[in-house]
Amino acid sequence: MHQPLPAPAPRLWIRNPQAAFTANNLDASGGVVISGGVITEVLAAGQIPSEPCAETFDAGSHVLLPGLINTHHHFYQTLTRAWGPVANAPLFPWLQNLYPVWARLTPKDVELAATAALAELLLSGCTTAADHHYLFPAGLENAIDIEVAAVRRLGMRATLTRGSMTLGTDDGGLPPQSTVQAPEVVLADSERLIGAYHERGEDAVIQIALAPCSPFSVTKEIMAESAALAERLDVRLHTHLAETLDEEDFCREMFGLRTVDYLESVGWLTDRTWLGHGIHFSHEEIGRLGSAGTAVAHCATSNMRLASGTARVLELEDAGVPVGLGVDGSASNDASNMILEARQALYLQRLRYGADVPVERALGWATRGSAAVLGRPGLGQLAPGMQADLALFTLEDLRFSGSHDPVAALLLCAADRADRVMVGGQWRVVDGQIPGLDIAGLIAEHSAAAKRLVNGVR
Numbered sequence: 001m002h003q004p005l006p007a008p009a010p011r012l013w014i015r016n017p018q019a020a021f022t023a024n025n026l027d028a029s030g031g032v033v034i035s036g037g038v039i040t041e042v043l044a045a046g047q048i049p050s051e052p053c054a055e056t057f058d059a060g061s062h063v064l065l066p067g068l069i070n071t072h073h074h075f076y077q078t079l080t081r082a083w084g085p086v087a088n089a090p091l092f093p094w095l096q097n098l099y100p101v102w103a104r105l106t107p108k109d110v111e112l113a114a115t116a117a118l119a120e121l122l123l124s125g126c127t128t129a130a131d132h133h134y135l136f137p138a139g140l141e142n143a144i145d146i147e148v149a150a151v152r153r154l155g156m157r158a159t160l161t162r163g164s165m166t167l168g169t170d171d172g173g174l175p176p177q178s179t180v181q182a183p184e185v186v187l188a189d190s191e192r193l194i195g196a197y198h199e200r201g202e203d204a205v206i207q208i209a210l211a212p213c214s215p216f217s218v219t220k221e222i223m224a225e226s227a228a229l230a231e232r233l234d235v236r237l238h239t240h241l242a243e244t245l246d247e248e249d250f251c252r253e254m255f256g257l258r259t260v261d262y263l264e265s266v267g268w269l270t271d272r273t274w275l276g277h278g279i280h281f282s283h284e285e286i287g288r289l290g291s292a293g294t295a296v297a298h299c300a301t302s303n304m305r306l307a308s309g310t311a312r313v314l315e316l317e318d319a320g321v322p323v324g325l326g327v328d329g330s331a332s333n334d335a336s337n338m339i340l341e342a343r344q345a346l347y348l349q350r351l352r353y354g355a356d357v358p359v360e361r362a363l364g365w366a367t368r369g370s371a372a373v374l375g376r377p378g379l380g381q382l383a384p385g386m387q388a389d390l391a392l393f394t395l396e397d398l399r400f401s402g403s404h405d406p407v408a409a410l411l412l413c414a415a416d417r418a419d420r421v422m423v424g425g426q427w428r429v430v431d432g433q434i435p436g437l438d439i440a441g442l443i444a445e446h447s448a449a450a451k452r453l454v455n456g457v458r
């Protein structure tokens with residue numbers, strides 16, 4: 001008896017896009033072929049697939065990109081967007097006003113906030129999102145489990161970080177004592193989450209990373225213990241570093257160290273680590289980060305919103321630091337829009353380095369660069385063997401009328417919404433909508449939760 005051969009996966013040809021950005025030197029003018037959740041062929045102008053395709057999607061009115069990848073966020077902050085008391089404040093007072101509000105978060109709040117943030121990201125062309133959640137007040141011990149469920153419902157990929165705060169005001173830290181946890185609780189829960197959810201391999205949907213929050217909210221001990229645990233279980237490490245000069249002053253006073261020395265002293269100056277912000281580094285420190293392969297999530301909008309400073313992205317990349325983009329939390333942006341974030345990063349870096357920073361370089365940060373930051377080499381490019389995570393934009397709105405270069409138009413004319421988004425070969429956005437998600441209902445519930453949260457009504 002012959003065993004029947006398994007049926008070949010159906011093949012989809014996304015044919016002849018209006019334009020394509022591949023994040024490498026491949027010509028994708030003829031489109032891409034998708035099979036089994038991966039890109040099997042990238043076709044140059046005039047080429048056709050090597051084998052017949054069961055389905056064809058005519059992309060003649062679409063600009064095709066690898067799915068955008070967000071490397072730094074705090075989903076729960078969608079509930080405190082544009083909140084009056086901190087609308088015009090720098091980081092430390094911004095945090096001190098918000099910590100007591102965030103300490104009231106409930107499981108339902110986290111579910112609504114994560115869904116809102118992920119849906120907004122997805123509609124902006126984002127296929128993989130990192131989140132940094134570090135608030136676990138009583139009753140919210142399962143915050144990451146709730147986020148995992150939200151990611152799965154939307155069919156995206158995510159690196160969810162088990163954040164922590166262990167240095168409260170009683171011990172010279174910034175957060176109120178009620179928001180910090182004991183280190184043994186943090187480490188046990190970190191290990192539980194990695195065991196329960198962390199997937200390995202290029203097609204991983206959920207990954208877990210460890211993320212003590214920032215130098216001013218955690219002890220050196222939890223930093224070192226998290227690094228050891230990450231090494232033992234082979235997961236990535238994430239934290240905020242060198243975001244503001246206030247933080248640099250704090251490190252000098254508390255630890256007697258500059259930020260990169262502090263990072264090295266706790267065993268984090270490695271290629272396992274990616275840093276949120278990474279602004280205030282000396283030339284010598286940039287060299288050390290590059291030699292170590294430590295990555296940076298550049299959060300242009302948040303850095304402008306809080307007037308934190310301008311990251312030296314070109315110098316970081318030249319030194320060998322992988323750089324990606326992050327929208328950061330929605331209380332310091334206050335949008336969760338990855339294509340607009342690429343525009344902001346382009347313009348902020350042009351302000352530092354000049355108008356010849358190319359549009360394609362900013363799109364590269366949002367795709368291939370962000371994939372490197374999250375340690376996901378199978379994402380962020382259009383190339384054979386890469387995961388079939390795609391974002392397709394149309395240029396039919398008034399804002400694009402009269403534009404010439406379709407790829408440049410995405411950033412220069414401020415594209416803000418994808419028409420189609422694919423994750424692992426599955427369409428997750430169709431005609432600018434997420435099939436199966438009641439956006440109006442989500443907005444109603446999410447806004448009501450946001451009002452209750454800031455008003456202290458539970």
Ligand SMILES: [Zn+2]
Pocket residue numbers: 072073074132240276328329
């Ligand atoms: Zn952040």
